[in-house]
């Protein structure tokens with residue numbers, strides 16, 4: 001295998017690094033850029049000039065208060081207004097969201113469609129239609145498409161493999177089909193790992209070298225970031241935490257395994273727990289996830305008991321996941337309307353209670369910067385990451 005670097009590779013990597021720093025470390029001056037990259041001022045200035053000419057970046061007066069003091073405010077670099085942007089497509093069971101994102105991780109526009117059944121052809125044509133709608137309404141040209149999809153996804157073949165209950169859609173080469181109709185570079189990855197990527201580039205994982213992103217939405221997905229990179233595994237199917245067994249003699253799961261975590265940490269089990277507190281013949285309606293979280297955050301002992309049991313099961317899977325990789329940070333994304341962090345508190349307590357005896361360091365559990373939307377931001381991040389590491393070279 002050829003793993004050497006020629007001069008052009010180095011130029012591409014340096015250009016990508018400068019674009020990444022300007023997009024994620026605002027405000028950054030030319031001097032800071034040279035210092036952070038270790039490049040000479042001449043090399044750094046040449047790349048900056050190219051990126052300005054191509055409309056990616058611009059010079060601005062520094063904002064306050066970083067450069068406070070008398071005199072003129074220094075000039076810093078920023079992503080230009082109307083700079084090239086990217087398209088992100090989130091594909092889920094029942095709905096899709098198409099977004100336009102700038103390179104700083106801001107969603108500029110979004111468009112959603114829902115369905116109760118859909119064919120592969122209709123799925124693709126709807127995604128294209130929503131992409132075109134966003135592009136027509138924008139002054140910024142979208143230069144690449146990232147797709148975050150429900151799993152399993154094969155990142156080598158760039159296909160959505162065979163998700164259960166996905167209307168019979170299997171082995172769909174979505175990346176290729178979107179590329180054929182847009183003419184743009186396109187990259188597909190699993191939604192939970194896309195969430196991990198969004199946290200790493202723009203979210204709460206920016207300063208963490210290693211962490212596990214945990215996504216709770218119907219099922220339980222996760223994505224490892226190891227040494228600052230999302231770990232995909234051979235096919236992009238790492239981190240299937242919901243389908244790791246926590247009960248050797250448990251029920252059979254649709255994935256073929258037995259006693260999978262998702263069979264125990266789920267909304268039906270939470271409602272069952274809440275019903276167990278009801279008196280006989282007392283009416284009980286099933287609650288949604290957000291309702292139970294809300295009630296728990298507002299001190300409902302019944303809801304706290306249900307969430308506590310959910311976290312108890314989840315901790316069995318998580319202890320294995322963090323122990324195997326020596327991870328000390330867990331970022332958790334889920335739908336919630338309050339800031340009480342009951343779930344993080346319960347989960348942290350259960351993880352640390354069990355791991356302390358083994359002399360392991362403390363595990364820190366933190367809510368996602370994006371709430372429940374890390375995979376949505378991750379759809380754009382899937383391809384922005386390629387731009388920022390030099391794998392995708394786009395010149396205007």
Ligand SMILES: [Zn+2]
Pocket residue numbers: 242243244253254255256257260
């Ligand atoms: Zn399973």
